[in-house]
Every structure is written in structure tokens, then in C-alpha cells.
Amino acid sequence: MTADVRQPQGELTLRTVAMPADTNPNGDIFGGWIMSLMDVAAGVAAGARADGRVATAAVSNLSFIQPVKVGDVVCVYTKVLRTGRTSMTIGVEAWVLRQNRGERQRVTFAEIVMVAVDEGGRPRPLPAVEDVA
Secondary structure, three states: OOOOOOOOOEEEEHHHHHHHHHHOOOOOOOOOHHHHHHHHHHHHHHHHOOOOOOEEEEEEEEEEEEOEEOOOEEEEEEEEEEOOOOEEEEEEEEEEEEOOOOOOEEEEEEEEEEEEEEOOOOOOOOHHHHOOO
């Protein structure tokens, strides 16, 4: 999901404002806060594709490109990259609008593997694409 870094890839899945409570001692937003947004967004996208409950299995290719500052509008985009029998790989990109204006800038990207699970937390097969509402 790194082909064209001028435009977000996938669907806008989550949007929020970076707040002072989310900063480190240097005034930048914690990387863990960004990672949690990305995990939530991947869960939303994967849950829609799985038509139900999902769990995070792995995160790979996580790269922090630029810091996020207080007041930046953080927009998280997702795209299903691959599917298997019970799991899927979601491409996730975080972009910001600095102080809610100007050009969007990509700040973070990753691939997150999500697994469809049943009520007991055990992997379950993904529904066929035509079965997903």
C-alpha cells in the first residue's frame, strides 16, 4: 500500500483530532496512539469484510514517516489487500491535515493481519464476498 504516496489508498475509515493528552514529553503525539487508531480502523474494515467479530493477529511493515502534532486532523484509510480462509491483510495509512488545513500528509503506514473469530474467539472461515452485506 505504498505505491502512490501523494494520495491515500483505500477508504476513509476513521477521522479524529490529535489532542494534548496524547502527547509525549516533546509535544509530539505518541506513536502508540497512532498505532491504536490504525488497529481500530483495521478492525472496522476487517469486521465489515468478515461480517462479524475479528481479532488482530499481526502488524508488519509499520513505518512512522512524520510526527503528528496537537491539532492535526488524523485520517486513517484502509484497504483489504489479501484474504485467506480465516484471515485478511489490511493495508492501513494514517494521513494528517495540519491544523485542519492545507495538503494531506502521510504520516504512518502498516499492514495489519486480522482473523475472523467466532463467539469463543476461535478462527472461523471468512464468508464468500457475495455473502457480505
